[in-house]
Amino acid sequence: MVIGVPREIKPGENRVALTPSGVEILHLHGHTVLVETGAGSGSGFSDEEYQAAGAIIVETAQAIYAQADMIVKVKEPLPNEYELIRPGQLVFTYFHFAASEELTNTIRRSRCVAIAYETVQREDGSLPLLIPMSEVAGRMAPQEGAKYLERTMGGRGILLGGVPGTEPATVVILGGGVVGTNAAKIAAGLGARVVILDTNLYRLRYLDDVMPRNVITMVSTPANIRRILRDADLVIGAVLIPGAKAPKLITREMLADMKPGCVIVDVSVDQGGCVETCRPTTHDNPTYVVDGVVHYCVANMPGAVPVTSTIALTNATLPYIVELADKGWEEAVRTNPELLAGLNIVDGFVTHPGVAEAFGLEYTDPRRLLGIPV
Numbered sequence: 001m002v003i004g005v006p007r008e009i010k011p012g013e014n015r016v017a018l019t020p021s022g023v024e025i026l027h028l029h030g031h032t033v034l035v036e037t038g039a040g041s042g043s044g045f046s047d048e049e050y051q052a053a054g055a056i057i058v059e060t061a062q063a064i065y066a067q068a069d070m071i072v073k074v075k076e077p078l079p080n081e082y083e084l085i086r087p088g089q090l091v092f093t094y095f096h097f098a099a100s101e102e103l104t105n106t107i108r109r110s111r112c113v114a115i116a117y118e119t120v121q122r123e124d125g126s127l128p129l130l131i132p133m134s135e136v137a138g139r140m141a142p143q144e145g146a147k148y149l150e151r152t153m154g155g156r157g158i159l160l161g162g163v164p165g166t167e168p169a170t171v172v173i174l175g176g177g178v179v180g181t182n183a184a185k186i187a188a189g190l191g192a193r194v195v196i197l198d199t200n201l202y203r204l205r206y207l208d209d210v211m212p213r214n215v216i217t218m219v220s221t222p223a224n225i226r227r228i229l230r231d232a233d234l235v236i237g238a239v240l241i242p243g244a245k246a247p248k249l250i251t252r253e254m255l256a257d258m259k260p261g262c263v264i265v266d267v268s269v270d271q272g273g274c275v276e277t278c279r280p281t282t283h284d285n286p287t288y289v290v291d292g293v294v295h296y297c298v299a300n301m302p303g304a305v306p307v308t309s310t311i312a313l314t315n316a317t318l319p320y321i322v323e324l325a326d327k328g329w330e331e332a333v334r335t336n337p338e339l340l341a342g343l344n345i346v347d348g349f350v351t352h353p354g355v356a357e358a359f360g361l362e363y364t365d366p367r368r369l370l371g372i373p374v
Contacts (some may be wrong), residue, residue, distance in 0.1 A: 004068025012283030027054030093150025138182025161191025
């Protein structure tokens with residue numbers, strides 16, 4: 001199979017979909033890997049390193065898309081790439097379709113095969129290709145929040161961990177999953193008072209057992225959210241419903257009760273955000289203020305630490321890329337239910353219920369398309 005790795009063009013995105021070591025493994029499996037020139041430079045990988053691993057360096061994205069059977073990316077295709085996608089071509093990346101009706105309809109019209117990293121799901125319900133970037137984003141969230149709490153950055157002017165004789169900041173985390181857990185670890189380690197809210201009481205019991213004593217847990221209800229927001233200096237949105245839009249847990253009316261200069265970091269912005277006033281931002285212009293509250297809503301947070309992120313991502317995606325290349329996508333998804341769960345759009349058919357529900361589209365069970373007994 002011919003596998004194409006284009007350079008990422010999303011603003012501030014420095015990751016690349018494959019490391020040279022990943023290319024080497026695909027090359028050993030007999031596959032051809034095309035890498036756009038400069039694709040790995042933001043992550044510290046040179047064209048020469050890719051060539052030494054067996055890749056063919058290609059000058060343009062157009063040439064990559066024209067030749068590749070499978071496109072492997074980090075972020076969703078952008079308008080400049082829409083017309084490059086061919087019918088029947090496999091595109092394997094983070095799509096986050098539920099956050100963009102335009103992207104969803106464009107991919108439907110392209111008649112390609114779209115497998116989304118974020119909905120590949122194991123039998124235990126875990127999301128193996130989302131976990132590494134959720135770990136990165138979760139650990140970055142308190143770091144970014146601490147920065148924008150500085151007065152010179154527009155925040156309240158409070159140090160996350162405080163110092164002797166002063167109170168630490170209160171960090172409120174909405175969601176106790178991978179993002180929330182990693183955010184809590186870092187915030188607690190910096191000395192903040194941390195409150196994690198989640199609807200799953202069993203998850204809260206687990207977190208109460210493993211977290212340090214400056215982390216408390218609370219059941220997520222509208223009343224509890226309203227109450228705790230009054231104390232919050234930093235709020236981290238860490239809500240995820242796989243493949244679907246994030247629920248709006250913080251309304252604009254709630255902002256009026258928050259402290260002037262407090263900060264919201266909405267990590268769930270990729271799926272539409274869990275804050276009503278959230279809109280995607282970039283690393284070049286990461287924040288804006290609504291009703292006195294600083295909003296940080298960068299849609300590709302891990303792109304700011306691309307060396308760590310690219311290696312972590314390739315560690316997780318490479319086994320699936322090899323399987324898709326070795327077997328072809330149809331046989332791979334027939335035999336691997338994890339990849340079947342990742343199938344979002346095929347030849348114009350919406351094959352993930354969360355995407356269909358987000359925009360009122362007809363859902364098609366992918367098993368029917370593939371002749372798998374339902």
